[in-house]
Amino acid sequence: MQLTAPATRRAGARDTDGMAVAAFVLGLLGLLVLNVVLGPVAIALASLALWRGTARRGRALLGLGLGIADLVVLVAFMSADHTLSWSL
Template identity: 40%
Template sequence: MSGYGSSPATSTASRTNGLAIAGLVCGIIGVFFLNVVLGPLAIIFGAVALRQTAGGGGGGRGMAKAGVVLGIIDLVVFFVLLAVAASNGGFTWYVGS
């Protein structure tokens, strides 16, 4: 007999890890905005989610891996943009001739 307001399907189904979702979202947004901040957050959230899902405690292992990979890509993009800016003399804008 199930309790009030719950169904057997929801009690036995595997839920997606929230940290895996957070890592994936931070990784995706970090590709476009604030990659130096969101990249490390995606790596941390993804790594913690991988550790939590290692014992079979919930779903989201693929999202956690994607969050870690996107976090690394975020940091690589940041350092490439930083190197390009440094090699071009910084962030100076020249108007006219």
């Protein structure tokens, strides 16, 4: 019983580390394309990774910040164009 508990705990830590990295990558990608979709996904993944206690806390925080920045960029472009969408 003792042998399986650390292995299970480490697998969960890998999952949360992966969520933190995915949040960072999606948040960064969301600044360029599909920020209406990728921004909220990055925020959700980063929040979940932080809640579960990821070892990559910095990446999760960057993913959270970039996800919020995605939505801010979307709002800025929408207000500049006076439309519900934006394009370059």
